[in-house]
Amino acid sequence: MKHEMTNGLSNFADNLQDKIDRLNNPTVMGLDPILDYVPDQLRDYFFEQCEDPAMAAGLSILEFNRRLIDATADIIPAVKPQLAYYEQYGVHGWEALRQTIAYAKSKGMIVIADGKRNDIGSTASAYASAILGDTELRPGSRQEMLGADCITVNAWLGIDGIEPFLKLCRENGKGIFALVRTSNPSAIDIQDLKLEDGRTVYEAMADKVNEWGSDLIGNCGYSSVGAVVGATWPQQAAELRARMPHTMILVPGYGAQGAGAADAVAGFGPDGRGGIVNASRSLMTAWKKHKMDHESFDLACRKEALEMRNNLRRALESRS
Amino acid sequence: MKHEMTNGLSNFADNLQDKIDRLNNPTVMGLDPILDYVPDQLRDYFFEQCEDPAMAAGLSILEFNRRLIDATADIIPAVKPQLAYYEQYGVHGWEALRQTIAYAKSKGMIVIADGKRNDIGSTASAYASAILGDTELRPGSRQEMLGADCITVNAWLGIDGIEPFLKLCRENGKGIFALVRTSNPSAIDIQDLKLEDGRTVYEAMADKVNEWGSDLIGNCGYSSVGAVVGATWPQQAAELRARMPHTMILVPGYGAQGAGAADAVAGFGPDGRGGIVNASRSLMTAWKKHKMDHESFDLACRKEALEMRNNLRRALESRS
Numbered sequence: 186m187k188h189e190m191t192n193g194l195s196n197f198a199d200n201l202q203d204k205i206d207r208l209n210n211p212t213v214m215g216l217d218p219i220l221d222y223v224p225d226q227l228r229d230y231f232f233e234q235c236e237d238p239a240m241a242a243g244l245s246i247l248e249f250n251r252r253l254i255d256a257t258a259d260i261i262p263a264v265k266p267q268l269a270y271y272e273q274y275g276v277h278g279w280e281a282l283r284q285t286i287a288y289a290k291s292k293g294m295i296v297i298a299d300g301k302r303n304d305i306g307s308t309a310s311a312y313a314s315a316i317l318g319d320t321e322l323r324p325g326s327r328q329e330m331l332g333a334d335c336i337t338v339n340a341w342l343g344i345d346g347i348e349p350f351l352k353l354c355r356e357n358g359k360g361i362f363a364l365v366r367t368s369n370p371s372a373i374d375i376q377d378l379k380l381e382d383g384r385t386v387y388e389a390m391a392d393k394v395n396e397w398g399s400d401l402i403g404n405c406g407y408s409s410v411g412a413v414v415g416a417t418w419p420q421q422a423a424e425l426r427a428r429m430p431h432t433m434i435l436v437p438g439y440g441a442q443g444a445g446a447a448d449a450v451a452g453f454g455p456d457g458r459g460g461i462v463n464a465s466r467s468l469m470t471a472w473k474k475h476k477m478d479h480e481s482f483d484l485a486c487r488k489e490a491l492e493m494r495n496n497l498r499r500a501l502e503s504r505s
Numbered sequence: 506m507k508h509e510m511t512n513g514l515s516n517f518a519d520n521l522q523d524k525i526d527r528l529n530n531p532t533v534m535g536l537d538p539i540l541d542y543v544p545d546q547l548r549d550y551f552f553e554q555c556e557d558p559a560m561a562a563g564l565s566i567l568e569f570n571r572r573l574i575d576a577t578a579d580i581i582p583a584v585k586p587q588l589a590y591y592e593q594y595g596v597h598g599w600e601a602l603r604q605t606i607a608y609a610k611s612k613g614m615i616v617i618a619d620g621k622r623n624d625i626g627s628t629a630s631a632y633a634s635a636i637l638g639d640t641e642l643r644p645g646s647r648q649e650m651l652g653a654d655c656i657t658v659n660a661w662l663g664i665d666g667i668e669p670f671l672k673l674c675r676e677n678g679k680g681i682f683a684l685v686r687t688s689n690p691s692a693i694d695i696q697d698l699k700l701e702d703g704r705t706v707y708e709a710m711a712d713k714v715n716e717w718g719s720d721l722i723g724n725c726g727y728s729s730v731g732a733v734v735g736a737t738w739p740q741q742a743a744e745l746r747a748r749m750p751h752t753m754i755l756v757p758g759y760g761a762q763g764a765g766a767a768d769a770v771a772g773f774g775p776d777g778r779g780g781i782v783n784a785s786r787s788l789m790t791a792w793k794k795h796k797m798d799h800e801s802f803d804l805a806c807r808k809e810a811l812e813m814r815n816n817l818r819r820a821l822e823s824r825s
Contacts, residue, residue, distance in 0.1 A: 217628070220642065238642040239650070269628045272635035275650035279599045303621050303659055305689040308537070308589045315592035322540065322558040330559070330595035339623055341661050342687050343694030364661060369625040371663025378709055379701045386706055389698055 197335055197360030198411070198433050199403035201295055202458055204262035210494040211453070211501075213297060213435070214257060214486075215465025216285060217267040218246035222469050224479040243277025246270075249482075250285045253469065256483035257490050258292035265435075265463055268300040286331055297435070298333035301364060303346055310349040312336075317350065317359045335360035337413060337435070340390060347397060351410070354401050360409040362435040363394045365425060368415025388428065395429040407433040407459045414452050422452030426459075434460040439493065440467025446493075446500035457501045464493055517655055517680030518731070518753050519723035521615055522778055524582035530814040531773070531821075533617060533755070534577060534806075535785025536605060537587040538566035542789050544799040563597030566590075569802075570605045573789065576803035577810050578612035585755075585783055588620040606651055617755070618653035621684060623666055630669040632656075637670065637679045655680035657733060657755070660710060667717060671730070674721050680729040682755040683714045685745060688735025708748065715749040727753045727779045734772050742772030746779075754780040759813065760787025766813075766820035777821045784813055 235241040271282035398410025411433035453460035471489035555561040591602035696707040718730025731753035773780040791809035
């Protein structure tokens with residue numbers, strides 16, 4: 186089941202798993218910046234410098250992100266900026282997103298753009314260009330806009346809207362995580378409905394995701410077509426792992442969203458790999474938990490990140 | 506079933522239906538700009554002016570959109586910019602989107618931002634702020650970023666992720682269209698699966714959308730919580746209309762995507778209202794069909810828009 190990329194690149198799953206293995210830490214840091222998370226002193230600096238408060242907001246969250254990245258790039262393999270939090274600051278938010286992605290990549294981190302994009306094929310192609318690929322500006326001249334390594338997608342429209350992303354997985358070593366079972370209470374509204382063949386709707390989605398990723402399995406044994414699987418139901422996560430044996434799993438919900446380390450790794454493979462656990466708020470606002478100064482948010486984040494890493498390591502060890 | 510907004514505003518569905526009624530035209534013009542659609546002379550102007558080709562691209566599509574809006578604002582009630590096509594030009598694309606929305610609103614058009622956004626509640630709130638509402642930049646100081654009237658959403662995550670948008674429907678007269686049954690071939694992958702209770706998954710989604718919109722029904726008899734219903738299956742559209750009697754329906758797929766006028770209005774209410782039909786490519790590239798100069802794309806768009814309007818009118822008349 187090994188997959189050689191035609192361009193000689195290892196695939197996204199290999200890149201991600203390799204980075205996780207080297208740091209021995211299956212954590213992805215969610216970068217979901219809200220102005221309130223930025224210490225007053227830092228914010229005030231930019232609001233005094235800029236006439237346009239939206240630009241000040243954009244620069245504040247960019248600097249906030251940079252300091253979080255600096256504090257963790259040697260211990261956390263990947264970041265996951267959530268696009269909504271940048272879009273809410275308009276054009277300046279989008280610029281902060283672009284520079285955050287570039288900065289994280291320059292520090293060797295893998296970037297998962299959390300946009301949950303979805304549309305019909307031609308429009309999905311535009312999203313793929315915007316977030317993972319590049320855009321033609323003149324005949325023969327293309328420019329990378331965001332250059333993320335991976336994107337989260339919503340596959341409600343089926344394979345047509347996923348195929349443009351798969352093309353970049355095949356040709357450019359990119360990755361996707363498709364929503365399978367989310368962790369929010371109303372996931373039951375649609376995802377948990379029972380089909381006449383006995384599966385739930387989310388299990389049917391899992392089967393599709395498993396199928397779409399079957400030709401993108403890397404040397405690590407996992408596919409560049411991953412799945413988002415909520416961690417508040419560990420039994421569910423284990424069942425989904427069995428259903429999608431080669432699917433890399435992105436687990437939201439560690440820390441502030443409630444799940445503990447044992448729950449978070451419930452969907453990892455029998456080899457203790459093939460998964461990555463997201464924490465956003467618990468890392469960005471760790472200064473509160475550790476009773477540190479708001480100004481020391483980055484040091485607090487590192488402290489919390491090390492604690493989370495150690496908890497995940499212990500949870501994985503006690504599984505085997 | 507009449508609904509008075511607490512702030513005295515009529516609701517989104519009333520605003521949209523009123524505009525449709527006044528122009529006697531249930532058309533929404535999709536603004537999905539691709540640089541290739543822009544005539545050479547117009548593009549060259551901006552590429553000569555700007556050192557940054559991405560900025561030139563953004564300005565080109567903005568001017569292209571403005572001319573389409575100028576050519577149609579007296580005959581077409583609404584525009585639907587598809588966010589992917591702006592995101593592919595990066596920050597400058599996002600700025601073109603912002604200015605396109607502002608320009609369309611200044612010409613009295615209703616703006617439906619086609620972003621198919623979706624996430625858990627807190628993140629959906631950020632999307633709602635970004636696209637429909639406003640964002641707090643300083644305590645007590647909020648700024649509107651895009652200010653669209655309505656957004657398309659994907660409700661795979663259930664009500665949690667929809668509620669932040671509903672709040673703006675209730676409090677600010679905004680609207681949403683939730684994906685129910687899309688028109689692409691692989692809509693069958695998930696949407697058409699059969700549930701154990703006999704419904705399809707998309708029918709279950711329709712029932713949810715119908716329920717979520719029940720307290721947002723305006724004087725026109727339709728709700729600010731609308732549904733996207735693909736028009737390539739007219740029988741399906743009629744069945745969904747019966748299932749969601751008060752839901753405003755957004756019909757994609759007229760013109761270049763294949764469906765004719767009779768199919769497009771199949772999901773309208775028995776009163777010949779409660780629906781709006783999108784055309785994007787067929788309007789933006791009408792100069793080809795009408796064998797006109799590329800430079801006259803706006804006049805060609807108007808010609809095609811009048812033809813489409815007349816076809817829709819005839820199709821609605823022949824139904825009754």
